[in-house]
Amino acid sequence: MKFIPLAALGLAAAALTAPAFADDSAAAATTTAAAFTIDTPIETLMADERSKAVLVKHFGGQDLAQHPAYEQFKTLSLKAVAPFSQGMITDDMLEKIAADLAAITPA
Template sequence: MNKLLTAGLIGLSLSLGALTAPAFAETPAAAVSAGDTPIADIAATPEGKAALDKNLPGITSHEAYDQFKGMTLKQVQPMSQGAITDDQIKALQADLDKLKK
């Protein structure tokens, strides 16, 4: 029974791994949103990381980055105590839009 359960959980985790969101490099450019794409997906390419670091200096080197990198900026913004503004997200989006061209 334990072997069957373990095999099932391994199979499930492998299946769920295939369902995770693609990295920014694999995401169609139109689908990348500064506010709605996970921060780690934006930072997955050198260009995306540079845009993040330009508009939100220090975000990718923040001590808690590993804890919030799977979240979107809209999710992190309320917890940032004003450090992430709507204007910064808009500026990041403008830079990401330039990468599409």
């Protein structure tokens, strides 16, 4: 009898993780509308000269790729790293970076 609830839980989990078969053009439009955000992985931001310039500007001219711990945080977003930055990345700073990143037109 315990198998049925566990099976139902497994099916529910599978449904949540299954890919959606919706119209991909809407997702593509959303992706191109905001090419970069504070939720974008830092390594992706650093790979594009335009978004890299935004980060360098807001980090006092420092190239984040030169940070000693870059390999440890590069796959995270600025938003994810902020709580661990010991106050270096503030909410105000994130808002300013977000505004500058939103101004970048998709390539």
